[in-house]
Amino acid sequence: MRTVVALIVLSLSTAFAQAAEINALISTAIKSATDELLPPFERANGHTIRAAYGPSGALLPRFERGDPVDLFLTDTRALGMLIGQGKVLGSPVEIAKTGIGIAVKKGAPHPDVSTPEALKRALLAAKSVGYASTAGGSITGGHLLRMFEKLGIADQIAAKSKFAMGGTDSRVSVLVSSGEAEIGMQQASELLDNPGVEVIGMLPAELQQISIYAGAITASAKQPDAARALIALLATPSSQAVFKAKGLGL
Numbered sequence: 648m649r650t651v652v653a654l655i656v657l658s659l660s661t662a663f664a665q666a667a668e669i670n671a672l673i674s675t676a677i678k679s680a681t682d683e684l685l686p687p688f689e690r691a692n693g694h695t696i697r698a699a700y701g702p703s704g705a706l707l708p709r710f711e712r713g714d715p716v717d718l719f720l721t722d723t724r725a726l727g728m729l730i731g732q733g734k735v736l737g738s739p740v741e742i743a744k745t746g747i748g749i750a751v752k753k754g755a756p757h758p759d760v761s762t763p764e765a766l767k768r769a770l771l772a773a774k775s776v777g778y779a780s781t782a783g784g785s786i787t788g789g790h791l792l793r794m795f796e797k798l799g800i801a802d803q804i805a806a807k808s809k810f811a812m813g814g815t816d817s818r819v820s821v822l823v824s825s826g827e828a829e830i831g832m833q834q835a836s837e838l839l840d841n842p843g844v845e846v847i848g849m850l851p852a853e854l855q856q857i858s859i860y861a862g863a864i865t866a867s868a869k870q871p872d873a874a875r876a877l878i879a880l881l882a883t884p885s886s887q888a889v890f891k892a893k894g895l896g897l
Contacts, residue, residue: 666693667873670714672706673698674721675814677743677860679840679893681720681881688880694873702813704784710734716865718874720881722786723859730863736871739861742881743895746857747787748835750823750844758830760848767798769830775807777828783813790856791832797854820844834858836894860895 673681678700685696699709703725710716710729719726719735720742729735749760749769758769770776779785781792795801809828811819819833824843831838838846849855862878864871880886890896 667870668695669870669873670717671698672716672719673700675700676834676836680890702784717868717870718864720862723861726863735863736866739863740878740882741861743860743890744897745834745836745895746855747850748838748846749848750831750838750846753843753845757847763851773829775809775828777809777819777822777831780810785813794854839894
């Protein structure tokens with residue numbers, strides 16, 4: 648009996664020794680998928696994931712000021728910069744991809760947005776246009792500002808712009824679902840996560856920006872093995888099916 652108890656205690660001690668607290672900085676664009684995928688990973692491994700969400704432009708300053716980070720799940724452009732600085736190890740593992748979608752409030756008319764000219768007409772006709780502010784660290788905001796310039800409507804759009812600051816508390820989809828913005832543009836995965844809006848199309852190919860998201864371990868990681876295990880899970884076919892269902896398929 649003592650031997651059995653000792654074995655149980657040893658087993659539990661080993662399990663707790665292997666459990667880790669993983670600090671992760673995660674792009675808001677993939678939150679709809681990670682919300683579904685991270686809890687089973689925690690339960691199966693005994694790990695705890697301390698996840699902080701935001702646009703990549705808001706996540707990087709947190710890392711640079713010394714917040715503990717074991718892994719990033721964010722866009723490959725941001726990761727490439729960190730790799731160049733020696734702050735991220737190895738090659739990032741690609742896990743998701745999305746483009747910029749266009750949404751209106753659920754039940755509202757669907758203007759034609761299928762071509763650059765049609766999109767231009769729809770944006771000019773809208774009373775208000777919602778998109779992410781570059782001040783919030785968005786990787787879509789700057790692209791959309793350049794698109795407005797390219798379409799020759801920058802001044803008109805500026806006069807009726809409604810801004811989301813990014814992260815979980817200030818989203819373009821909420822601007823649209825609340826009626827504050829008549830039409831909104833953001834990464835499709837974030838728009839699809841809000842049942843109060845309808846995605847009426849994607850930016851035309853000539854104007855589109857595709858963002859690829861990947862997982863990478865930081866050079867300062869305290870729990871690199873557990874972080875690698877999480878990235879490996881996110882790259883599995885079953886996890887990829889979840890990403891695809893959320894508008895994030897590779």
